[in-house]
Amino acid sequence: MTAILLVQGDITRQSADAIVNAANSSLLGGGGVDGAVHRRGGPAILAECRALRASRYGRGLPVGRAVATTAGRLDARWVIHTVGPVFSTGEDRSELLASCYRESLRVADELGARTVAFPAVSAGTYGWPLDDAARVAVETVRAADTAVEEVRFVLFDERAYEAFAARVG
Template sequence: MSTPARVELRHGDITRLSVDAVVNAANSSLLGGGGVDGAIHRAGGPAILRECRELRATRFPDGLPTGHAVATGAGELPARWVIHTVGPVYGRTPDGPQRLTDCYSTCLAVADDLGARTVAFPLISAGAYGWPREDAVRTALDTLHGVSTDVRTAILVLFDAATLRLAESLVG
C-alpha cells in the first residue's frame, strides 16, 4: 500500500549516497552541465552519458521537458539508478511552481516503476535556475510529504549548512 515516504534532511554530496536512486537536477539536453548535473555525470562516469545520448536519440529528440523525469543506470555511483528531471527556471513561466512540484512527483512515480525504495533528491531549481531557497524547500517538503509512493525513504540532500538549517526550521 502506497503512503508518503519518510523524508530525511541531509547536507552533503548526493553522489556518495548508497541509495536505490539519485535524482539529477538535469538540463533538458540530458547531456550534463553544471551543479548537481555535472557532479552526477562526473562521478557516475561515461555510462550515464551514453544512456542519456540514447534517450535523446530515441525518446526525447527535443530534450526532456520541464517537470518530467526519466531513469538511467547510475554508472559508477553507489546508487542503482539516476532519475533525471528538469526543473523550471524561476520566473520564466507562470506555471513554474506547478512544474517544480511535478519534478518531485514524477521522480517518485519513476522510482515506483523501478522498484526503488530509497531516493536522494537535490533541491531542484534552487541553484543556477534561481528558485528562492525557502520556496524551493517548501515545495520539496510539501510534495515529498504529500505524494503516495512505494518509496520508503526520500532524502533531501541540501548543498550547504544554511539551507539544511532552513529546511529543519520549516519541518519543525
Template sequence: METVLIEGDITAQQVDAVVNAANSSLLGGGGVDGAIHRAGGPAILEECRALRASRYPDGLPTGQAVATTGGHLPARWVVHTVGPVFSPREDRSVLLRDCYANSLRIADGLGAARVAFPLISAGIYGWPVEDAVAQALAALHAATPTYVSEARLVLFGADTYATAVRVAAG
C-alpha cells in the same frame, strides 16, 4: 514514506536512486547535473544520448523524469528531471512539484526503496531556497509510492540545510 533532510553530497548517498536536477539536453552541465555525470562516469551520458536519440529528440520537458543507470555512483539508478527556471512574474511551482512527483513515480516503477533528491531549481535556475524547500516537502508529503520508503532531500551547504530545517519545522 519517510522524508529525511540531510546536509551532504548527493553523489555519495547510499540509496537505490539519486535524482539529477538535469537540463533538458540530458547531456550534463554544471551544479548537481555535472557532479552526477562526473561521479557516475560515461555510462550515464551514454544512456542519456540514447534517450535523446529515441524518446526525447527535443530534450526532456520541464517537470518530467526519466531513469538511467547510476554508473559508478553508489546508487543503482539516476532519475533525471528538468526543473523550471524561477520567474517572479509567472507561478511555475506546479512544474517544480511535478519534478518531485514524477521522479518518485519513476523510482517507484524501478522498485527503488530509498531515493535521494537535490533541491531542484534552487541553483542556477534561481528558485529562492526557502520556497524551493517548501515546494519539495509539499510534493514529497503528497506522494503515495508503493516501493519508496525513504525520500532524502540532500542539501548542499550548512546554510541551505539550516533553511530546510527551519522550513520543515513550520
C-alpha cells in the same frame, strides 16, 4: 508513510536505490548537480542519456518530467533525471517544480526503488528561492502516493539545509 531525512553534503556520495539529478533538458550534463552526477557516475550515464535523446527525447526532456538511467559508478542503482523550471518573478512555475518531485517518485515506483536521494531542484543556477523551493519539495513529497520508503534531501550547504529543516519540522 514516506520517511523524510535531511543530509548536508554531496549527493554524489550518497548510497540510495536512486539518486535524483537536477538535469538540464539536453540530458547531456552541465553544471551544478548535473555536472557532478555525470563526472562521478562516469560515461555509462551519458551513454544512456544519449540513447534517450536519440529515441524518446529528441528535443530534450521537458521541464517537470523525469526519466531514469543507470547510476554508473555512483552508489545507487539508478539516476532519475528531472528538469526543474527556471524561477520567474512574472510567472508562477511552482506546479512545474512540484511535478519534478512527483514524476521522480513515479519513476522510482516503476523501478521498485525504496530509497531516493533528492537535491534541492531548481534552487541553484535556476534561481529558485531556497525557502520556497524547500516548501514545494517537502509538501509535494509528503502528499505523494508512493511506495518509496525514504526520501533523503541532500543539501549542499548549511543555508539549504536550514531552509529544508524549517519545512520538515
